[in-house]
Amino acid sequence: MQLIEAALALFVSIQLILLFIKKKDKQVFAFIGLGLLAFHFILGEGRWQMAFIYLVEIILIIIYLRNVKTKIVWRVVGTFFALIGTAASVILSTTLPVFSLPESSGPYQVGRSELYIKVDNRPETITDNATDKRELMINLWYPTKVTDATNGKYLPAVEREGFALKYGLPAGAFSYLDKVSTNHQINAEPAKGEFPVLIFSPGFYTPASGYLSVIEELVSHGFVVFNLITPYETMGIEYPDGRKVYFDHAFHNANSWNWNDEVAEAMETFQNAPDDQTAREATQIIVNNYGADIVKRWAMDITNLIDELPALNSNTSFPLAGKLNLNQLATYGHSIGGAAAMEAAIFDERIKAAVNLDGSQWGSLMNNPLNKPGALISSSLTNAIPDVNPFIFEASLGSTFYNLKLENTGHSNFSDIPYMVRLPQLNEAGSLAPEKATYTVNKFLLNFFNKHLLNENIDLRNIIANDDYLTMRNKD
DSSP states (O other), X not given: OOHHHHHHHHHHHHHHHHTTSOOXXXXXXXXXXXXXXXXXXXXXXXXXXXXXXXXXXXXXXXXHHHTOOOOHHHHHHXXXXXXXXXXXXXXXXXXXXXXXXXXXXXXXXXXXXXXXXXXXXXXXXXXXXXXXXXXXXXXXXXXXXXXXXXXXXXSOHHHHHHHHHHTTOOTTTTGGGGGXXXXXXXXXXXXXXXXXXXXXXXXXTSOTTOOXXXXXXXXXXXXXXXXEEOTTTSSEEEOTTSOEEEOXXXXXXXXXXXXXXXXXXXXXXXXXXXXXXXXXXXXXHHHHHTTHHHHHHHHHXXXXXXXXXXXXXXXXXXXXXXXXXXXXXXXXXXXXXXXXXXXXXXXXXXXXXXXXXXXXXXXXXXXXXXXXXXXXXXXXXXXXXXXXXXXXTXXXXXXXXXXXXXXXXXXXXXXXXXXXXXXXXXXXXXXXOHHHHHHHHHHHHHHHHHHHTSOOOOOHHHHHHTOSSEEEOOOO
């Protein structure tokens, strides 16, 4: 809750108490309330979470200006409902705050632009039109030295609209995010030099741009990040020609997870397995079916993007022409996006390393071990899906693989959600403060990519051993 909001809530509470105190010249409180309310809106701080407080304050201003006299019983009843409304606004304002993300710590500022790619030789399998081709939008994040360009808004309008659609809210429900300060600048001139490349894949049915907390920090230390936005499977995409595409419920209700009796039986067998071999066999059935199609589709998006990078890097009209070091390229992602990042790395030799942030590794990896540096960072809270990852990653646990757990965290701690939604019952986060989780994840990612992509001499296992929240994970 912002300071001006807290001041308004406190003043409303004082005004409600004064209704029961005999005092002359109460009109002054009406003018103070009017001034606070006007100041609040002049600053541009109005938002729907505060609506009940605005309403109560307006009613109180009228009461005090007109010196309205009422029976005590009506004052009690009115105050009771006014306090409920005030409390509701306080709860909404603190649960859905105008938040701040951690500032980037690297020597570079962060620039952002957009990239559109149409894959002409790849049919779009989600739509009904057989002539449709796969169309990708990418948020392009890059180092810059510019400090006076226009700061970007938090989440594009189409992703806010998709967010609202997901929860059945009005289209403008997330307009208050305009007030969130970001650390990046739109279309700023790129910094001089050549930079290593990271491709980030987001979670399923999430705001794909809602990962600034694990992107901007890496960019500030000299990485270019291509943030994929997968059509029909994240909250929303707006293409350059103005077309908007949202999550396709019909397709995913019919096709997404391939849930069937065989998978259900394997899940039950896994959960009740008397030994590792039984659990391993059940895992094999699960990963061959459940979620595998999504992971492979998203991994192909990554491969398609990499296919385009050499041409982009030599195209003088591309903002980062000549600035991409394609010999230093890695992938990372969250949830299904993390699984896709790892899936792509299995088969694409252009990818030198990969990190999965709390994603169940559906797909091919169980039968095709990773032969390059990799990491899996798991949250510590359990969820509805059995944790099959220990068996999937068994054959990949070599000297350059890091199987980690981030203590006291939930699935959303690898995204911006814990900043956006502060109520643990809603945000799927753990008890670890979002700032500490973000710091820990970014510290590992930066050291991992510096070591395995830039070949810096870093004792990463020693860093992990001395970390307050990261622990090496044994099969459990």
